[in-house]
Amino acid sequence: MKYHMIAFGLGFLLDLLLGDPYWLFHPIRLIGSLIAFLEKKLRKEKDDTAKQFQMGILLVVLVLITTLIVALAILVGAYWFHPIAGIVVETVMTYQILATKCLKVESMKVYAKLKEQDLEGARKAVSMIVGRDTECLDETGVAKAAIETVAENTSDGVIAPMIYTAIGGPVLGFVYKAVNTMDSMIGYKNDRYLYFGRAAAKLDDVCNYLPARISAYFMIFVCTFLGKAFDGRHAAFIYKRDRYHHASPNSAQTEAVCAGALSIQLAGDASYFGKVVKKPFIGDAVRKVEFEDIKRANRLLYATAIACEAVCLGVMALFLVL
Structure with missing residues (x-):
């Protein structure tokens, strides 16, 4: 547990400092390559729906087992060699699981282009972090897309992997990833x-x-410490009202908090692969969305990540004492 705490804390600090440099190899790319390889082998257009579903289950099982075995072998091998080597390897693995600075860097590219009044550049930048069509988005649409991505990935890309890594080390963290x-x-x-x-x-x-849901409550909590631009009470209100305004049971949880905290309206209809998808709004349009809200969303992201990290370390310390 002591070694795990050290690596967990150092990995988080490395993520905040380094992010995900393009020149640095990232193991998630290997997982992505494995998924693409298995899809080519298992998914056949001629298969009926039942067979496609079964092959999809097989892909999931194979990817999870492979990830588990490889991550476990690397970590156990490092600690078997020497505890210091184990701490170093676990630190690096933890760092690679988290995506706090990466999320900020990519979203701030959108912010920079909007600040320069380069709408085409902003559309291109936001297209790298969202799945929707971006060619027809205006400045408000581009800003909203970036804010929604930061808000949603506060959970998916930061808090969720942090929690799983805290519970089961980087092995469970990589399984989640x-x-x-x-x-x-x-x-x-x-x-x-x-x-x-x-x-x-x-x-x-x-x-x-x-x-x-844990991410949402952390986000509401940290609003208290972020200044007048963040309204914790309104965040809690919008969260309770709009947290299920999404096809996914999870995506609107943190988006609702972010919309409420910033007193803006997010979501609404969006185009995917040339087809408009009807979506409910999240939040109230107390004021118009502006590109500065991207920076504010990132402040909320960082505060939430730091709060969760502190709680995770505190729980670990408690278990260590007991």
């Missing part, structure tokens, strides 16, 4: 993945159910 990566690659409700990707999508919903 494998689930999340499968959902982002094949968890779509379109003709290609409706049945083949259903198991991945449902598993992601299950794995994120509690973390999404």
